[in-house]
Amino acid sequence: MAEATRTRAERRNVNAPGYTVRFALVVCLACAAVVAVAAVLLEPRQAANARLYMEKNVLIAAGLAQPGDALSIADVDALFERYVEARLVDLQAGELVPENAVDARAFDQRAARNDPATSRLAPTNKAGIHRLPDRAVVYFIRRDDAVEQLVLAVEGLGMWGTMYGFVSLDPDANTVGGLTYYEHRETPGLGAEVASPVWQRVWQGRKIYDDQWQARITVIKGIAGDPEDDPLRVDGLTGATVTSNAVTNLMQFWLGPHGYGPFLDRFREGEAEI
Protein backbone atom coordinates (compact mmCIF):
# COMPACT_ATOMS: atom_id res chain seq x y z
CA MET A 1 0.00 0.00 0.00
CA ALA A 2 2.74 2.40 1.04
CA GLU A 3 4.72 1.44 -2.03
CA ALA A 4 1.76 1.94 -4.35
CA THR A 5 1.08 5.46 -3.08
CA ARG A 6 4.75 6.37 -3.25
CA THR A 7 4.94 5.22 -6.83
CA ARG A 8 1.87 7.19 -7.76
CA ALA A 9 3.29 10.30 -6.08
CA GLU A 10 6.52 9.86 -7.97
CA ARG A 11 4.61 9.35 -11.17
CA ARG A 12 3.00 12.71 -10.67
CA ASN A 13 6.21 14.65 -10.20
CA VAL A 14 8.21 12.74 -12.86
CA ASN A 15 5.95 14.32 -15.42
CA ALA A 16 6.93 17.89 -14.55
CA PRO A 17 8.44 19.55 -17.64
CA GLY A 18 11.69 20.57 -15.95
CA TYR A 19 12.25 17.07 -14.63
CA THR A 20 11.49 15.55 -18.04
CA VAL A 21 14.14 17.70 -19.72
CA ARG A 22 16.71 16.91 -17.04
CA PHE A 23 15.91 13.19 -17.24
CA ALA A 24 16.29 13.19 -21.04
CA LEU A 25 19.63 14.97 -20.72
CA VAL A 26 20.97 12.46 -18.20
CA VAL A 27 19.85 9.48 -20.30
CA CYS A 28 21.49 10.98 -23.41
CA LEU A 29 24.76 11.67 -21.61
CA ALA A 30 24.84 8.19 -20.09
CA CYS A 31 24.15 6.52 -23.46
CA ALA A 32 26.71 8.71 -25.21
CA ALA A 33 29.34 7.87 -22.58
CA VAL A 34 28.75 4.12 -22.99
CA VAL A 35 28.98 4.27 -26.79
CA ALA A 36 32.03 6.57 -26.76
CA VAL A 37 33.97 4.42 -24.29
CA ALA A 38 33.25 1.27 -26.32
CA ALA A 39 34.24 2.92 -29.59
CA VAL A 40 37.51 4.31 -28.22
CA LEU A 41 38.54 1.12 -26.42
CA LEU A 42 37.79 -1.17 -29.37
CA GLU A 43 39.23 1.07 -32.10
CA PRO A 44 42.76 -0.47 -32.17
CA ARG A 45 41.43 -4.02 -32.56
CA GLN A 46 38.95 -2.95 -35.25
CA ALA A 47 41.73 -1.23 -37.18
CA ALA A 48 43.92 -4.33 -36.91
CA ASN A 49 41.04 -6.49 -38.16
CA ALA A 50 40.33 -4.15 -41.06
CA ARG A 51 43.99 -4.21 -42.08
CA LEU A 52 44.18 -7.99 -41.82
CA TYR A 53 41.06 -8.28 -43.95
CA MET A 54 42.51 -5.89 -46.53
CA GLU A 55 45.70 -7.94 -46.84
CA LYS A 56 43.67 -11.14 -46.96
CA ASN A 57 41.88 -9.62 -49.96
CA VAL A 58 45.21 -9.07 -51.71
CA LEU A 59 45.79 -12.79 -51.28
CA ILE A 60 42.26 -13.65 -52.46
CA ALA A 61 42.64 -11.47 -55.57
CA ALA A 62 45.91 -13.27 -56.31
CA GLY A 63 44.33 -16.69 -55.77
CA LEU A 64 46.57 -17.43 -52.75
CA ALA A 65 43.63 -17.61 -50.33
CA GLN A 66 39.94 -18.43 -50.51
CA PRO A 67 37.23 -16.07 -49.22
CA GLY A 68 36.12 -18.48 -46.47
CA ASP A 69 39.62 -19.12 -45.11
CA ALA A 70 40.19 -18.12 -41.51
CA LEU A 71 43.64 -16.53 -41.68
CA SER A 72 45.43 -15.16 -38.64
CA ILE A 73 47.88 -12.27 -38.80
CA ALA A 74 50.70 -14.84 -38.68
CA ASP A 75 49.22 -16.78 -41.64
CA VAL A 76 48.95 -13.62 -43.73
CA ASP A 77 52.49 -12.60 -42.78
CA ALA A 78 53.79 -16.03 -43.80
CA LEU A 79 52.04 -15.89 -47.19
CA PHE A 80 53.25 -12.34 -47.77
CA GLU A 81 56.78 -13.36 -46.83
CA ARG A 82 56.70 -16.26 -49.25
CA TYR A 83 54.87 -14.92 -52.32
CA VAL A 84 54.15 -11.22 -52.09
CA GLU A 85 56.35 -8.21 -52.67
CA ALA A 86 54.68 -4.87 -52.01
CA ARG A 87 56.07 -1.90 -53.92
CA LEU A 88 55.02 1.65 -54.61
CA VAL A 89 54.50 3.11 -58.06
CA ASP A 90 54.91 6.74 -59.01
CA LEU A 91 51.63 6.95 -60.92
CA GLN A 92 52.48 9.84 -63.29
CA ALA A 93 55.97 8.61 -64.18
CA GLY A 94 54.89 4.97 -64.20
CA GLU A 95 58.05 4.05 -62.32
CA LEU A 96 58.59 1.94 -59.26
CA VAL A 97 59.77 3.77 -56.17
CA PRO A 98 63.14 2.30 -55.10
CA GLU A 99 62.61 -0.64 -52.83
CA ASN A 100 64.43 0.60 -49.74
CA ALA A 101 63.02 4.14 -49.95
CA VAL A 102 59.75 3.26 -48.21
CA ASP A 103 57.95 0.39 -46.51
CA ALA A 104 55.33 -0.29 -49.17
CA ARG A 105 53.38 -2.84 -47.16
CA ALA A 106 52.77 -0.35 -44.37
CA PHE A 107 51.94 2.43 -46.86
CA ASP A 108 48.58 4.05 -46.13
CA GLN A 109 47.25 5.00 -49.54
CA ARG A 110 44.11 6.66 -48.18
CA ALA A 111 46.12 8.92 -45.88
CA ALA A 112 48.48 9.72 -48.79
CA ARG A 113 45.56 10.56 -51.07
CA ASN A 114 44.09 12.95 -48.47
CA ASP A 115 47.36 14.71 -47.71
CA PRO A 116 47.93 17.64 -50.13
CA ALA A 117 51.71 17.06 -49.88
CA THR A 118 51.46 13.56 -51.35
CA SER A 119 48.48 13.90 -53.68
CA ARG A 120 46.97 16.09 -56.36
CA LEU A 121 43.49 16.90 -57.64
CA ALA A 122 42.26 14.16 -59.95
CA PRO A 123 41.32 15.07 -63.52
CA THR A 124 37.57 15.01 -64.21
CA ASN A 125 36.43 11.43 -64.14
CA LYS A 126 33.32 9.28 -63.86
CA ALA A 127 34.68 7.18 -61.01
CA GLY A 128 33.98 9.85 -58.38
CA ILE A 129 37.67 10.27 -57.51
CA HIS A 130 38.58 13.74 -56.21
CA ARG A 131 42.18 13.31 -55.24
CA LEU A 132 44.89 11.07 -56.64
CA PRO A 133 47.84 9.92 -54.55
CA ASP A 134 51.26 10.54 -56.16
CA ARG A 135 52.20 6.99 -55.29
CA ALA A 136 50.05 3.88 -55.26
CA VAL A 137 50.71 0.37 -54.10
CA VAL A 138 51.31 -2.66 -56.31
CA TYR A 139 51.79 -6.21 -55.05
CA PHE A 140 53.98 -8.51 -57.11
CA ILE A 141 52.99 -12.12 -56.60
CA ARG A 142 56.00 -14.34 -57.29
CA ARG A 143 56.39 -18.04 -57.58
CA ASP A 144 59.85 -19.46 -58.36
CA ASP A 145 61.10 -15.91 -58.90
CA ALA A 146 58.83 -15.24 -61.89
CA VAL A 147 56.08 -12.62 -61.46
CA GLU A 148 52.83 -14.55 -61.59
CA GLN A 149 50.32 -11.81 -60.82
CA LEU A 150 50.20 -8.05 -60.26
CA VAL A 151 47.69 -6.92 -57.64
CA LEU A 152 46.58 -3.30 -57.89
CA ALA A 153 44.50 -1.22 -55.48
CA VAL A 154 41.35 0.34 -56.94
CA GLU A 155 38.70 2.61 -55.44
CA GLY A 156 35.74 4.61 -56.64
CA LEU A 157 32.37 5.99 -55.70
CA GLY A 158 29.58 3.40 -55.57
CA MET A 159 25.92 3.86 -54.74
CA TRP A 160 26.28 4.91 -51.09
CA GLY A 161 29.99 5.36 -50.56
CA THR A 162 33.47 4.61 -51.77
CA MET A 163 34.24 1.03 -52.74
CA TYR A 164 37.77 -0.25 -52.12
CA GLY A 165 39.12 -3.33 -53.81
CA PHE A 166 41.95 -5.11 -55.54
CA VAL A 167 42.31 -6.36 -59.07
CA SER A 168 44.85 -8.98 -59.98
CA LEU A 169 46.36 -9.11 -63.49
CA ASP A 170 48.34 -11.81 -65.25
CA PRO A 171 51.92 -10.93 -66.33
CA ASP A 172 50.54 -9.70 -69.69
CA ALA A 173 49.13 -6.80 -67.60
CA ASN A 174 45.82 -7.30 -69.36
CA THR A 175 44.08 -10.53 -68.32
CA VAL A 176 42.17 -10.42 -65.02
CA GLY A 177 43.20 -13.09 -62.54
CA GLY A 178 40.89 -12.06 -59.73
CA LEU A 179 38.96 -9.19 -58.22
CA THR A 180 37.85 -8.40 -54.67
CA TYR A 181 36.17 -5.61 -52.78
CA TYR A 182 37.03 -5.43 -49.12
CA GLU A 183 35.18 -2.29 -48.13
CA HIS A 184 31.99 -0.84 -49.55
CA ARG A 185 28.59 0.48 -48.51
CA GLU A 186 26.51 -0.95 -51.33
CA THR A 187 22.92 -2.09 -50.75
CA PRO A 188 22.83 -5.46 -48.98
CA GLY A 189 21.48 -8.16 -51.29
CA LEU A 190 21.87 -6.02 -54.47
CA GLY A 191 24.98 -3.86 -54.93
CA ALA A 192 26.72 -5.62 -52.06
CA GLU A 193 27.09 -8.59 -54.42
CA VAL A 194 30.26 -6.83 -55.67
CA ALA A 195 31.90 -8.55 -52.72
CA SER A 196 30.44 -11.95 -53.58
CA PRO A 197 32.94 -14.62 -54.69
CA VAL A 198 30.36 -15.90 -57.22
CA TRP A 199 30.35 -12.62 -59.13
CA GLN A 200 34.08 -12.12 -58.72
CA ARG A 201 34.67 -15.47 -60.41
CA VAL A 202 33.06 -14.25 -63.67
CA TRP A 203 35.90 -11.72 -63.96
CA GLN A 204 38.56 -14.37 -64.31
CA GLY A 205 40.05 -14.43 -67.80
CA ARG A 206 38.47 -11.12 -68.92
CA LYS A 207 40.71 -8.56 -70.63
CA ILE A 208 41.09 -4.95 -69.51
CA TYR A 209 42.40 -3.45 -72.77
CA ASP A 210 41.31 -3.43 -76.39
CA ASP A 211 43.89 -3.73 -79.19
CA GLN A 212 44.62 0.03 -78.95
CA TRP A 213 45.56 -0.49 -75.26
CA GLN A 214 42.59 1.55 -74.10
CA ALA A 215 41.01 0.30 -70.85
CA ARG A 216 37.64 -0.87 -72.14
CA ILE A 217 36.45 -3.49 -69.65
CA THR A 218 32.74 -2.87 -69.03
CA VAL A 219 30.14 -4.31 -66.69
CA ILE A 220 27.08 -4.68 -68.91
CA LYS A 221 23.38 -5.18 -68.21
CA GLY A 222 22.71 -8.86 -68.62
CA ILE A 223 25.07 -11.73 -69.19
CA ALA A 224 28.31 -11.51 -71.12
CA GLY A 225 29.73 -14.32 -73.21
CA ASP A 226 32.65 -16.58 -72.33
CA PRO A 227 35.92 -14.77 -71.58
CA GLU A 228 37.40 -16.18 -74.84
CA ASP A 229 34.63 -14.76 -77.07
CA ASP A 230 33.60 -11.67 -75.13
CA PRO A 231 36.66 -10.65 -73.11
CA LEU A 232 35.91 -6.96 -72.59
CA ARG A 233 32.48 -7.36 -71.02
CA VAL A 234 31.36 -8.72 -67.63
CA ASP A 235 27.92 -9.82 -66.37
CA GLY A 236 26.05 -6.99 -64.60
CA LEU A 237 24.66 -7.26 -61.08
CA THR A 238 20.89 -7.65 -61.09
CA GLY A 239 19.12 -4.69 -59.49
CA ALA A 240 22.38 -2.80 -59.04
CA THR A 241 22.93 -0.69 -62.15
CA VAL A 242 24.58 2.15 -60.24
CA THR A 243 27.02 -0.22 -58.57
CA SER A 244 27.73 -2.04 -61.84
CA ASN A 245 28.47 1.24 -63.65
CA ALA A 246 30.62 2.36 -60.73
CA VAL A 247 32.74 -0.77 -61.11
CA THR A 248 33.15 -0.06 -64.85
CA ASN A 249 34.16 3.54 -64.17
CA LEU A 250 36.63 2.80 -61.42
CA MET A 251 38.27 -0.06 -63.33
CA GLN A 252 38.64 2.07 -66.46
CA PHE A 253 40.01 4.95 -64.38
CA TRP A 254 42.59 3.02 -62.37
CA LEU A 255 43.81 0.96 -65.30
CA GLY A 256 43.78 4.00 -67.59
CA PRO A 257 46.29 6.82 -68.20
CA HIS A 258 45.68 8.60 -64.85
CA GLY A 259 45.90 5.43 -62.80
CA TYR A 260 48.26 2.51 -63.21
CA GLY A 261 48.25 2.81 -67.05
CA PRO A 262 51.76 4.33 -67.46
CA PHE A 263 53.26 1.80 -65.07
CA LEU A 264 51.54 -1.15 -66.78
CA ASP A 265 52.81 0.08 -70.20
CA ARG A 266 56.35 0.08 -68.91
CA PHE A 267 55.89 -3.23 -67.16
CA ARG A 268 54.61 -4.82 -70.36
CA GLU A 269 57.65 -3.54 -72.24
CA GLY A 270 59.89 -4.98 -69.58
CA GLU A 271 61.13 -1.55 -68.52
CA ALA A 272 59.66 -1.62 -65.05
CA GLU A 273 61.66 -4.63 -63.99
CA ILE A 274 62.07 -4.84 -60.35
Place this chain on the structure above:
Amino acid sequence: MSTVIGTGGPAPIAFGPKERAILTDPLVANNPITVQMLGVCSALAITTGVDNALVMSVGVILVAMVASLAVSLIRDRTPTAIRIIVQLAIIASLVTVFDQVLKATFYEISLELSVFVGLIITNCMVLGRAEGFAMQNPPYPAVLDALGNALGYALILIIVAASRELLGAGKLLGYQVLPLTTDGGWFEPNGLMLLPPSALFVIGLLIWAMRTWWPELVEKD
Protein backbone atom coordinates in the same frame (compact mmCIF):
# COMPACT_ATOMS: atom_id res chain seq x y z
CA MET B 1 9.89 -4.22 1.09
CA SER B 2 8.24 -5.46 4.33
CA THR B 3 4.91 -5.66 2.52
CA VAL B 4 6.31 -8.15 0.03
CA ILE B 5 7.68 -10.47 2.71
CA GLY B 6 4.53 -10.04 4.82
CA THR B 7 2.26 -11.26 2.04
CA GLY B 8 4.46 -14.32 1.58
CA GLY B 9 5.54 -13.29 -1.89
CA PRO B 10 8.72 -14.67 -3.46
CA ALA B 11 12.13 -13.37 -2.45
CA PRO B 12 13.62 -11.09 -5.13
CA ILE B 13 16.01 -13.67 -6.64
CA ALA B 14 13.98 -16.86 -6.20
CA PHE B 15 13.26 -19.07 -9.19
CA GLY B 16 9.77 -20.45 -8.55
CA PRO B 17 6.99 -21.54 -10.89
CA LYS B 18 6.15 -17.93 -11.73
CA GLU B 19 9.69 -17.16 -12.83
CA ARG B 20 9.88 -20.42 -14.73
CA ALA B 21 6.72 -19.46 -16.59
CA ILE B 22 8.11 -16.01 -17.43
CA LEU B 23 11.22 -17.66 -18.86
CA THR B 24 9.74 -20.66 -20.69
CA ASP B 25 6.43 -19.27 -21.93
CA PRO B 26 7.98 -17.33 -24.83
CA LEU B 27 10.01 -20.33 -25.97
CA VAL B 28 7.07 -22.09 -27.60
CA ALA B 29 3.61 -21.19 -26.31
CA ASN B 30 4.10 -17.45 -26.71
CA ASN B 31 7.05 -17.42 -29.11
CA PRO B 32 7.85 -13.89 -30.34
CA ILE B 33 8.24 -14.89 -34.00
CA THR B 34 5.75 -17.67 -34.60
CA VAL B 35 3.02 -16.60 -32.16
CA GLN B 36 3.46 -12.85 -31.59
CA MET B 37 4.81 -12.30 -35.15
CA LEU B 38 7.52 -9.90 -33.95
CA GLY B 39 11.03 -9.57 -35.34
CA VAL B 40 10.16 -11.43 -38.52
CA CYS B 41 12.08 -9.13 -40.90
CA SER B 42 15.48 -9.91 -39.39
CA ALA B 43 14.53 -13.58 -39.28
CA LEU B 44 14.03 -13.45 -43.06
CA ALA B 45 17.23 -11.58 -43.80
CA ILE B 46 20.01 -13.24 -41.85
CA THR B 47 19.02 -16.91 -41.69
CA THR B 48 21.05 -18.10 -44.71
CA GLY B 49 23.60 -19.74 -42.41
CA VAL B 50 23.70 -21.01 -38.84
CA ASP B 51 26.78 -18.92 -37.98
CA ASN B 52 24.95 -15.67 -38.83
CA ALA B 53 21.89 -16.80 -36.89
CA LEU B 54 24.00 -17.64 -33.84
CA VAL B 55 25.73 -14.25 -33.83
CA MET B 56 22.41 -12.46 -34.33
CA SER B 57 20.86 -14.53 -31.52
CA VAL B 58 23.66 -13.67 -29.11
CA GLY B 59 23.21 -10.00 -30.03
CA VAL B 60 19.46 -10.02 -29.47
CA ILE B 61 19.76 -11.99 -26.20
CA LEU B 62 22.35 -9.59 -24.74
CA VAL B 63 20.67 -6.43 -25.97
CA ALA B 64 17.20 -7.52 -24.82
CA MET B 65 18.39 -8.53 -21.35
CA VAL B 66 20.47 -5.43 -20.65
CA ALA B 67 17.82 -3.15 -22.16
CA SER B 68 15.05 -4.67 -20.04
CA LEU B 69 17.26 -4.44 -16.94
CA ALA B 70 18.03 -0.78 -17.56
CA VAL B 71 14.45 0.13 -18.43
CA SER B 72 13.17 -1.67 -15.33
CA LEU B 73 15.71 0.00 -13.04
CA ILE B 74 14.63 3.50 -14.06
CA ARG B 75 10.94 2.68 -14.60
CA ASP B 76 9.68 4.71 -11.61
CA ARG B 77 11.77 7.73 -12.61
CA THR B 78 10.99 7.72 -16.33
CA PRO B 79 8.62 10.49 -17.43
CA THR B 80 5.65 8.87 -19.19
CA ALA B 81 5.74 11.32 -22.06
CA ILE B 82 9.23 10.34 -23.22
CA ARG B 83 9.39 6.70 -22.09
CA ILE B 84 9.47 5.17 -25.60
CA ILE B 85 12.30 7.35 -26.82
CA VAL B 86 14.21 6.67 -23.60
CA GLN B 87 13.83 2.93 -24.21
CA LEU B 88 14.95 3.40 -27.82
CA ALA B 89 18.00 5.41 -26.77
CA ILE B 90 19.02 2.63 -24.39
CA ILE B 91 18.45 -0.09 -26.99
CA ALA B 92 20.23 1.86 -29.74
CA SER B 93 23.28 2.46 -27.51
CA LEU B 94 23.49 -1.21 -26.60
CA VAL B 95 23.20 -2.29 -30.23
CA THR B 96 25.93 0.16 -31.24
CA VAL B 97 28.20 -1.24 -28.54
CA PHE B 98 27.44 -4.80 -29.68
CA ASP B 99 28.22 -3.83 -33.28
CA GLN B 100 31.55 -2.33 -32.17
CA VAL B 101 32.43 -5.46 -30.21
CA LEU B 102 31.56 -7.60 -33.22
CA LYS B 103 33.86 -5.54 -35.47
CA ALA B 104 36.66 -6.00 -32.94
CA THR B 105 36.18 -9.76 -32.58
CA PHE B 106 34.39 -11.37 -35.55
CA TYR B 107 35.25 -8.90 -38.29
CA GLU B 108 34.13 -10.95 -41.30
CA ILE B 109 30.84 -11.96 -39.69
CA SER B 110 30.27 -8.28 -38.88
CA LEU B 111 30.73 -7.45 -42.59
CA GLU B 112 28.21 -10.12 -43.58
CA LEU B 113 25.62 -9.07 -41.00
CA SER B 114 26.28 -5.41 -41.94
CA VAL B 115 23.07 -3.44 -41.55
CA PHE B 116 21.16 -6.22 -39.85
CA VAL B 117 22.95 -5.80 -36.51
CA GLY B 118 21.89 -2.16 -36.55
CA LEU B 119 18.37 -3.34 -37.26
CA ILE B 120 18.22 -5.04 -33.84
CA ILE B 121 17.28 -1.50 -32.74
CA THR B 122 14.07 -1.77 -34.70
CA ASN B 123 13.41 -5.37 -33.69
CA CYS B 124 9.92 -4.94 -32.24
CA MET B 125 10.57 -7.85 -29.93
CA VAL B 126 13.21 -5.93 -27.92
CA LEU B 127 11.21 -2.71 -27.67
CA GLY B 128 8.03 -4.72 -27.05
CA ARG B 129 9.48 -6.41 -23.97
CA ALA B 130 10.94 -3.14 -22.67
CA GLU B 131 7.66 -1.26 -23.01
CA GLY B 132 5.27 -4.15 -22.41
CA PHE B 133 6.97 -5.83 -19.46
CA ALA B 134 10.08 -4.10 -18.07
CA MET B 135 8.26 -0.76 -17.56
CA GLN B 136 5.83 -2.42 -15.12
CA ASN B 137 8.03 -5.00 -13.40
CA PRO B 138 11.07 -5.16 -11.13
CA PRO B 139 14.49 -5.87 -12.68
CA TYR B 140 14.72 -9.59 -11.97
CA PRO B 141 11.50 -10.71 -13.70
CA ALA B 142 12.18 -8.16 -16.45
CA VAL B 143 15.53 -9.75 -17.24
CA LEU B 144 13.99 -13.24 -17.15
CA ASP B 145 11.23 -12.14 -19.48
CA ALA B 146 13.71 -10.60 -21.92
CA LEU B 147 15.88 -13.72 -21.80
CA GLY B 148 12.88 -15.98 -22.43
CA ASN B 149 11.66 -13.94 -25.38
CA ALA B 150 15.14 -13.57 -26.87
CA LEU B 151 15.71 -17.32 -26.51
CA GLY B 152 12.38 -17.97 -28.23
CA TYR B 153 13.48 -15.66 -31.04
CA ALA B 154 16.89 -17.37 -31.20
CA LEU B 155 15.29 -20.82 -31.29
CA ILE B 156 13.26 -20.00 -34.40
CA LEU B 157 16.20 -18.18 -36.01
CA ILE B 158 18.45 -21.21 -35.60
CA ILE B 159 15.81 -23.71 -36.77
CA VAL B 160 15.15 -21.62 -39.90
CA ALA B 161 18.86 -21.02 -40.55
CA ALA B 162 19.73 -24.70 -40.09
CA SER B 163 17.06 -25.86 -42.52
CA ARG B 164 18.02 -23.21 -45.08
CA GLU B 165 21.75 -23.89 -44.88
CA LEU B 166 21.21 -27.66 -44.96
CA LEU B 167 18.81 -27.69 -47.92
CA GLY B 168 20.35 -24.72 -49.72
CA ALA B 169 24.01 -25.66 -49.51
CA GLY B 170 24.13 -29.10 -47.86
CA LYS B 171 26.11 -27.54 -45.01
CA LEU B 172 25.75 -26.84 -41.31
CA LEU B 173 27.93 -24.12 -39.74
CA GLY B 174 29.97 -24.14 -42.95
CA TYR B 175 30.77 -27.87 -42.83
CA GLN B 176 29.58 -30.03 -45.71
CA VAL B 177 27.02 -32.45 -44.21
CA LEU B 178 25.30 -33.71 -47.35
CA PRO B 179 27.66 -34.57 -50.24
CA LEU B 180 26.77 -32.43 -53.28
CA THR B 181 26.21 -33.92 -56.72
CA THR B 182 28.83 -31.48 -58.06
CA ASP B 183 31.37 -33.17 -55.77
CA GLY B 184 30.21 -36.69 -56.66
CA GLY B 185 27.63 -37.01 -53.84
CA TRP B 186 23.87 -37.48 -54.04
CA PHE B 187 22.50 -34.16 -52.74
CA GLU B 188 21.24 -31.57 -55.21
CA PRO B 189 21.16 -28.24 -53.30
CA ASN B 190 18.08 -26.06 -53.68
CA GLY B 191 19.32 -22.53 -54.41
CA LEU B 192 15.92 -21.06 -53.54
CA MET B 193 16.56 -21.93 -49.89
CA LEU B 194 19.36 -19.37 -49.80
CA LEU B 195 17.08 -16.57 -51.02
CA PRO B 196 14.95 -14.51 -48.59
CA PRO B 197 11.53 -15.89 -49.69
CA SER B 198 12.44 -19.36 -48.47
CA ALA B 199 12.67 -18.01 -44.90
CA LEU B 200 9.04 -16.98 -45.26
CA PHE B 201 8.13 -20.53 -46.34
CA VAL B 202 10.05 -22.13 -43.48
CA ILE B 203 8.56 -19.78 -40.87
CA GLY B 204 5.10 -20.37 -42.36
CA LEU B 205 5.57 -24.13 -42.12
CA LEU B 206 6.77 -23.75 -38.52
CA ILE B 207 3.70 -21.70 -37.58
CA TRP B 208 1.45 -24.28 -39.22
CA ALA B 209 3.22 -27.15 -37.46
CA MET B 210 3.02 -25.43 -34.07
CA ARG B 211 -0.67 -24.65 -34.42
CA THR B 212 -1.43 -28.21 -35.47
CA TRP B 213 0.52 -29.59 -32.52
CA TRP B 214 -0.90 -27.10 -30.00
CA PRO B 215 -4.41 -26.19 -31.23
CA GLU B 216 -4.75 -23.73 -28.30
CA LEU B 217 -2.42 -21.37 -30.20
CA VAL B 218 -5.09 -20.85 -32.88
CA GLU B 219 -7.03 -17.60 -32.30
CA LYS B 220 -10.81 -17.88 -31.92
CA ASP B 221 -12.63 -15.81 -34.47
